[in-house]
Amino acid sequence: MTPHLIITTDNLTRRFGETVAVDGLTLAIEAGEVFGILGHNGAGKTTTVRLLNGVLGVDAGSARVFGLDPTREGVAVRRRTGVLTETPALDEKLTAHENLHIYAQFYDVPAAEIAPRARQLLRDFELDERAAEPVGGYSKGMKQRLALARTLIHQPELIFLDEPTGGLDPVATRRVHDLIRRLSHDGQHTVVLCTHNLAEAQKLCSRVAVMEQGRAVALGTPAELARSLWKGVRLEIELEAATAATALDALKRHAQARQVTWDAPADEPTGRASLWVSEPAALPDLLAALVHAGGRVYRFAPQEPTLEDVYFALHEEVVP
Amino acid sequence: MNWRAIQALARRDLLVVLRSKGILIPMIVLPVIMMVLLPGGIALFAPAIADAPGADADFEMMLQAMPPEQQARYAAMSLDQVMVELLVLHFFAPMFLIIPLMVASTIAANSFAGEKERKTLEALIYTPTTDTELLVGKLLTAWIPALAVTLVSFVLYGVVVNAAAWPTMGRVFFPNLMWMVLVIWVAPPAAGLGLSAMILVSAKTNSFQEAYQIGSVVVLPVVLLLLGQVSGVMYLSIGVLVIVGLVFWLIDAAILWYSARIFHRDEMIARL
Ligand SMILES: Nc1ncnc2c1ncn2[C@@H]1O[C@H](COP(=O)(O)OP(=O)(O)OP(=O)(O)O)[C@@H](O)[C@H]1O
Numbered sequence: 001m002t003p004h005l006i007i008t009t010d011n012l013t014r015r016f017g018e019t020v021a022v023d024g025l026t027l028a029i030e031a032g033e034v035f036g037i038l039g040h041n042g043a044g045k046t047t048t049v050r051l052l053n054g055v056l057g058v059d060a061g062s063a064r065v066f067g068l069d070p071t072r073e074g075v076a077v078r079r080r081t082g083v084l085t086e087t088p089a090l091d092e093k094l095t096a097h098e099n100l101h102i103y104a105q106f107y108d109v110p111a112a113e114i115a116p117r118a119r120q121l122l123r124d125f126e127l128d129e130r131a132a133e134p135v136g137g138y139s140k141g142m143k144q145r146l147a148l149a150r151t152l153i154h155q156p157e158l159i160f161l162d163e164p165t166g167g168l169d170p171v172a173t174r175r176v177h178d179l180i181r182r183l184s185h186d187g188q189h190t191v192v193l194c195t196h197n198l199a200e201a202q203k204l205c206s207r208v209a210v211m212e213q214g215r216a217v218a219l220g221t222p223a224e225l226a227r228s229l230w231k232g233v234r235l236e237i238e239l240e241a242a243t244a245a246t247a248l249d250a251l252k253r254h255a256q257a258r259q260v261t262w263d264a265p266a267d268e269p270t271g272r273a274s275l276w277v278s279e280p281a282a283l284p285d286l287l288a289a290l291v292h293a294g295g296r297v298y299r300f301a302p303q304e305p306t307l308e309d310v311y312f313a314l315h316e317e318v319v320p
Numbered sequence: 321m322n323w324r325a326i327q328a329l330a331r332r333d334l335l336v337v338l339r340s341k342g343i344l345i346p347m348i349v350l351p352v353i354m355m356v357l358l359p360g361g362i363a364l365f366a367p368a369i370a371d372a373p374g375a376d377a378d379f380e381m382m383l384q385a386m387p388p389e390q391q392a393r394y395a396a397m398s399l400d401q402v403m404v405e406l407l408v409l410h411f412f413a414p415m416f417l418i419i420p421l422m423v424a425s426t427i428a429a430n431s432f433a434g435e436k437e438r439k440t441l442e443a444l445i446y447t448p449t450t451d452t453e454l455l456v457g458k459l460l461t462a463w464i465p466a467l468a469v470t471l472v473s474f475v476l477y478g479v480v481v482n483a484a485a486w487p488t489m490g491r492v493f494f495p496n497l498m499w500m501v502l503v504i505w506v507a508p509p510a511a512g513l514g515l516s517a518m519i520l521v522s523a524k525t526n527s528f529q530e531a532y533q534i535g536s537v538v539v540l541p542v543v544l545l546l547l548g549q550v551s552g553v554m555y556l557s558i559g560v561l562v563i564v565g566l567v568f569w570l571i572d573a574a575i576l577w578y579s580a581r582i583f584h585r586d587e588m589i590a591r592l
């Protein structure tokens with residue numbers, strides 16, 4: 001069975017003067033996915049969200065959301081999407097209740113359902129105690145949670161989250177992550193998550209597109225991306241400091257080892273070597289060579305490639 | 321047209337105005353000073369003003385510009401009574417227009433430029449409202465309260481001047497037909513002028529204060545009316561008011577037509 005596609009884009013392009021904010025983007029996002037758009041500042045994430053919701057016009061290419069053309073049928077698309085914007089964009093003079101009620105009316109939520117839904121969301125997001133206060137006095141984390149509640153007030157099928165944890169502390173971030181996970185687990189929602197936070201994408205997303213200068217430069221599950229783009233293995237070794245010299249020589253001489261660094265704090269008995277091994281198959285051989293050279297090994301730890309490795313590899317900041 | 325969404329938008333923008341003291345207080349204080357305290361004092365002291373040296377010459381000029389039958393009417397009245405009528409019925413008429421202009425432009429500055437300044441437009445554009453609904457909602461948010469404040473000011477003005485001038489006039493002399501035309505035909509498009517000027521200004525600025533200051537040039541036509549009248553160049557007859565109102569309506573229509581063409585979320589977001 002072919003999966004049901006919620007979003008497809010074909011060569012989607014948008015320019016601002018000389019800048020090509022989104023450049024020939026071709027994507028297919030399935031129902032029920034948490035799809036990550038990963039890219040650093042200016043990569044084109046927000047512009048993509050705007051194009052897909054029909055609030056910005058398309059210069060070339062096309063997009064379909066729920067089978068609709070967002071440029072011509074933006075209203076129909078937006079009725080079924082919820083967008084958490086980069087800044088919470090709440091009405092700070094209004095209370096949490098008022099913020100939710102007014103947005104519910106924008107989305108034409110039946111009048112009788114607004115109050116129970118708002119109450120439920122405020123309770124879920126732990127805002128109910130201060131729901132009658134003007135939002136201006138809320139902490140950043142509370143504002144972000146309220147903005148997320150507002151995004152969900154009309155029960156959208158497709159949710160766009162544009163940097164949902166930007167500027168939040170680790171505790172607030174964890175809470176937002178839990179909320180996003182809860183959304184994605186019920187199978188009723190498709191989530192498009194824009195982020196420059198690699199750990200976040202890795203933790204939450206089923207698939208990720210890495211965006212750079214408006215183009216998708218890589219696409220796949222976090223693990224796939226890591227494997228396909230990352231042939232080598234990063235290895236960390238902990239050695240007894242006093243006998244490390246000959247062992248390190250052996251490492252450096254090994255044909256498969258590269259970029260060996262050594263870090264031994266003065267008053268500690270062990271130090272840490274870190275290196276790249278171009279072939280996983282070479283690992284047993286490397287360990288044998290270490291021991292043979294008199295190295296006393298406390299820890300021998302090949303690292304799973306992370307999205308971060310992939311990301312920096314794509315940006316050519318580390319050459320493995 | 322989704323009227324529920326339009327209502328929600330109007331309610332939201334008005335709540336923001338009502339909770340912003342810096343916006344609300346001038347909107348209350350100015351009408352009170354202009355339409356209650358000032359006219360009350362003037363109507364009370366009009367006889368004293370009439371007795372002031374040189375006053376005769378000044379008002380001679382205003383009288384000269386009036387049609388003969390009006391001059392004949394005044395000839396039959398005491399100087400004090402003429403003075404009250406000149407001030408309350410004529411001098412204050414252009415001033416009165418400042419109220420719809422000011423209230424509409426203040427609310428519109430908050431609703432258009434203020435929205436950008438507060439960065440709430442970003443969320444608003446993702447709602448399933450059409451561009452037209454957003455524009456209509458914001459227009460009504462400024463226009464209807466402006467008319468309401470105008471009407472209240474008009475009633476207060478009537479009560480105050482009739483009461484304060486009672487010793488001189490001995491009858492209810494306000495409003496006359498000219499004021500009815502002013503309130504019904506000229507004040508609504510004057511409010512429209514205030515708000516449409518603010519739409520144009522807000523397209524170029526991101527700050528409420530800046531929009532408010534630049535936008536205050538819309539009182540210029542009112543100041544011109546005032547000067548024209550005081551200097552005796554023109555007399556605000558019903559005919560003149562009908563034409564002034566018509567001109568205001570036409571200017572409103574032109575700016576509105578233009579606003580509807582520039583008011584697209586695509587353009588607004590591209591300029592954020
Ligand atoms: N309204 C606009 N006018 C001019 N240039 C724009 C506009 N919007 C976006 N751009 C440009 O388009 C490019 C992509 O911007 P976009 O906001 O989509 O990036 P982003 O990935 O969301 O970045 P960030 O992580 O900073 O939010 C940038 O170079 C940006 O400067």
Ligand SMILES: [Mg+2]
Nearest residue numbers: 045046047086
């Ligand atoms: Mg962005």
